Amino acid sequence: MSDVGIVRGCKIPKDLYYSVDDHTWVRLNDDGTVTVGMTDVAQNLAGPVLHAKVKKVGLTRAKGKPIGTVESAKWVGPIKTPVSGEIVAVNEKLADDPQLLNRDPYGEGWVVKMKPTNWDEEVQELQTGEEAVQKYQEKVEREDIKACEHVE
Amino acid sequence: MEDLEGKKILVIQTHGVDTPTRTYSPVYYAIAAAAMEMDVMIWFTMNGTNQLRKGEAEKIELKPGSGVTLKTLLDQALDAGVKLSVCQQSMDLWDMKPEDLIDGVKILGATSIIDLALEADHVMYF
Numbered sequence: 476m477s478d479v480g481i482v483r484g485c486k487i488p489k490d491l492y493y494s495v496d497d498h499t500w501v502r503l504n505d506d507g508t509v510t511v512g513m514t515d516v517a518q519n520l521a522g523p524v525l526h527a528k529v530k531k532v533g534l535t536r537a538k539g540k541p542i543g544t545v546e547s548a549k550w551v552g553p554i555k556t557p558v559s560g561e562i563v564a565v566n567e568k569l570a571d572d573p574q575l576l577n578r579d580p581y582g583e584g585w586v587v588k589m590k591p592t593n594w595d596e597e598v599q600e601l602q603t604g605e606e607a608v609q610k611y612q613e614k615v616e617r618e619d620i621k622a623c624e625h626v627e
Numbered sequence: 628m629e630d631l632e633g634k635k636i637l638v639i640q641t642h643g644v645d646t647p648t649r650t651y652s653p654v655y656y657a658i659a660a661a662a663m664e665m666d667v668m669i670w671f672t673m674n675g676t677n678q679l680r681k682g683e684a685e686k687i688e689l690k691p692g693s694g695v696t697l698k699t700l701l702d703q704a705l706d707a708g709v710k711l712s713v714c715q716q717s718m719d720l721w722d723m724k725p726e727d728l729i730d731g732v733k734i735l736g737a738t739s740i741i742d743l744a745l746e747a748d749h750v751m752y753f
Contacts, residue, residue, distance in 0.1 A: 549695045551658050
């Protein structure tokens with residue numbers, strides 16, 4: 476993985492795009508699709524994930540709509556897509572092993588792949604690189620979010 | 628999960644601070660339904676009403692030492708778009724006035740709950 480920022484022990488890879496307020500990341504793939512997942516900060520806030528339900532391939536979602544739901548012992552909520560588009564693949568492994576979201580949020584714990592429909596415009600509202608790390612730093616300080624613990 | 632968007636769920640909670648272990652799950656289910664894009668309302672009545680008195684829900688901790696209280700969940704529910712409503716008649720039972728309620732709760736009468744039950748796709752009661 477390329478350069479990784481650290482915010483209170485949470486990893487923020489600088490090559491990804493982030494919707495910091497929704498705790499999601501986006502990776503632009505070579506074929507024009509994007510991979511979407513939840514951040515290290517999000518998995519830490521949720522705690523060990525007990526169930527993850529992901530929407531189905533073929534569904535079109537507007538930015539901000541849920542692409543799935545995540546439940547832990549103390550939290551249940553939506554994963555909101557940071558970009559509009561059609562879901563072209565879902566991570567089937569999450570059904571059997573939802574704690575992939577905790578162990579490898581930027582890798583094996585990806586949630587969906589989408590064909591974005593408004594990327595050029597929507598990417599402007601996402602943060603990447605040092606700017607993303609800075610914005611996350613401000614958020615965890617403002618909301619006093621606890622330091623990351625990594626489940627192995 | 629695709630057909631659930633916009634479905635209406637009505638959760639009726641009749642348990643309150645005197646039975647803490649019966650207070651969490653109904654709120655948790657409501658938050659889950661909201662996360663699944665459903666239109667969700669919790670109706671607090673009978674003993675359920677007393678958890679809405681300012682300062683009460685903070686005293687009920689999900690698991691000792693967890694730091695997660697019933698108030699945490701009620702706040703999460705409001706953030707998730709769950710509507711909280713309370714039975715006007717039951718407030719009188721607990722000597723509660725509108726200003727005693729936590730923020731974000733709507734006071735409704737008995738006829739409203741009958742309408743809401745008929746309009747809902749599903750009613751869950753606890």
